[in-house]
Amino acid sequence: MKVLLIQYNHAGDVLISSVIPNNLKKIYPDIKIDFLCNKEYMGVLQKNPSIDRIIAIDNKHIKSVLSLYKYMKLVRSERYDFLIDLSQNFSSIFLTFFSKAQKKLSYNTPILNKFYTNRLVKVNKLNTQTCNLLENRLAVLDQFLNDQSISIDPVAKIFLSQEEILEAKTTMLNAGIKFTRPIIMLGIFGTEKHTTWTIGSMAKLIDFIWSNYRADLLLNYLPNQHKELNELLSLLNSNTKVFVQPVGKSIREYASLMKNCTLFIGNNSRFLAITKALQKPTFGIYAPFVYKQDIACYENIDFHKSIHLSDILPRLYENFYPNELKKESSKFYLMLSSEFVIIKIKPFLKSYLSTFNKI
Numbered sequence: 001m002k003v004l005l006i007q008y009n010h011a012g013d014v015l016i017s018s019v020i021p022n023n024l025k026k027i028y029p030d031i032k033i034d035f036l037c038n039k040e041y042m043g044v045l046q047k048n049p050s051i052d053r054i055i056a057i058d059n060k061h062i063k064s065v066l067s068l069y070k071y072m073k074l075v076r077s078e079r080y081d082f083l084i085d086l087s088q089n090f091s092s093i094f095l096t097f098f099s100k101a102q103k104k105l106s107y108n109t110p111i112l113n114k115f116y117t118n119r120l121v122k123v124n125k126l127n128t129q130t131c132n133l134l135e136n137r138l139a140v141l142d143q144f145l146n147d148q149s150i151s152i153d154p155v156a157k158i159f160l161s162q163e164e165i166l167e168a169k170t171t172m173l174n175a176g177i178k179f180t181r182p183i184i185m186l187g188i189f190g191t192e193k194h195t196t197w198t199i200g201s202m203a204k205l206i207d208f209i210w211s212n213y214r215a216d217l218l219l220n221y222l223p224n225q226h227k228e229l230n231e232l233l234s235l236l237n238s239n240t241k242v243f244v245q246p247v248g249k250s251i252r253e254y255a256s257l258m259k260n261c262t263l264f265i266g267n268n269s270r271f272l273a274i275t276k277a278l279q280k281p282t283f284g285i286y287a288p289f290v291y292k293q294d295i296a297c298y299e300n301i302d303f304h305k306s307i308h309l310s311d312i313l314p315r316l317y318e319n320f321y322p323n324e325l326k327k328e329s330s331k332f333y334l335m336l337s338s339e340f341v342i343i344k345i346k347p348f349l350k351s352y353l354s355t356f357n358k359i
Contacts (some may be wrong), residue, residue, distance in 0.1 A: 002032045004075060005088040006056045006095065008062060011041040011251060012273035014296060015087055017155050020140050021050040023152050027144050034078070036071075036095070038062070043251030044274065047159040062091045072098045084140060086111060105143060107136070118143060129154060131297040140252040155298065158255050158277040168256035171246045172218075182215040182353050185258050185275070186242075187266020188232055189225050195287045196267055197336065201226060203235035204338035205345070209265075210240040213353045218261065220254065220271055255258050263352055265345070268295065268306075276304060283348050284306075285341065288332035289325035303351075307344045309336050 007017040014037045021033040021099035039062040061067035085092045105118040123135040190196040248254030263281040281303035288309040298304045
């Protein structure tokens with residue numbers, strides 16, 4: 001059997017979707033699985049033994065019919081038995097339509113159903129997991145089980161080589177990280193401004209962690225966030241010590257650095273998802289306008305914790321729609337004060353850092 005899985009965006013979605021090939025290989029050991037994704041996010045799939053081939057496509061090709069044509073010819077020539085379209089956008093529908101796959105699966109969307117032979121109803125009530133994103137990926141596997149009694153592993157994983165991990169450790173040593181203290185990776189910003197907890201509150205949290213635990217604090221940020229980084233640094237207490245280098249320039253560089261760290265604390269982003277896939281403890285800070293049940297994956301596992309404005313002000317969500325919260329996210333982020341977050345994070349920090357004495 002040959003299967004093509006299409007999931008373009010985002011890094012977290014691509015990563016979570018990898019649970020499908022991981023488990024399909026358990027159900028059908030001889031199955032051949034290709035995974036088509038955005039080139040920017042292929043790092044979360046590389047070296048995954050359950051994926052036979054990664055077909056990477058960049059943004060400009062996704063948006064151009066002429067550029068898509070060569071991918072259409074490739075998909076068509078492979079004659080897949082099963083095509084799974086998790087993206088349901090123009091380019092994925094285009095490839096699905098022209099493929100010669102015997103079965104074409106996606107989620108039930110009345111206007112698009114004619115393009116697919118098999119349709120799934122998206123989950124709106126959690127069953128076994130803590131996020132809809134994962135529940136909907138696991139539902140795909142039901143199409144292949146055929147009443148087989150096989151234990152499904154819901155945990156997405158990133159596969160790193162020892163060489164990548166050791167190279168990252170050397171880079172950290174060269175930056176002055178001695179590996180004598182716990183190392184906390186801090187996701188100080190979200191991917192965008194409206195997914196970023198207030199910088200002032202983040203600075204207070206960092207000061208609290210430093211003053212109470214003296215852990216080595218490694219700041220993680222994107223290349224276009226230097227202005228915000230400088231603002232954060234200016235708000236820290238003068239005696240709070242942080243590392244602004246090294247920073248992973250790619251998904252795999254970040255993952256290799258994180259593999260050498262103790263835990264992750266920070267905004268919800270691709271970096272939080274990657275850290276969970278590395279089986280490292282995480283504490284996530286979610287944007288007020290997202291529903292926690294949509295994205296808070298694996299938080300039924302003890303070492304993944306988080307905070308969301310709804311944990312503090314649940315009635316607020318009876319009066320506002322998500323688009324209203326998103327439009328004024330900065331105002332609602334202010335309601336998620338550093339004091340609330342520190343109260344919530346204390347037990348988490350105690351669990352993983354209590355054995356270390358403050359210097």
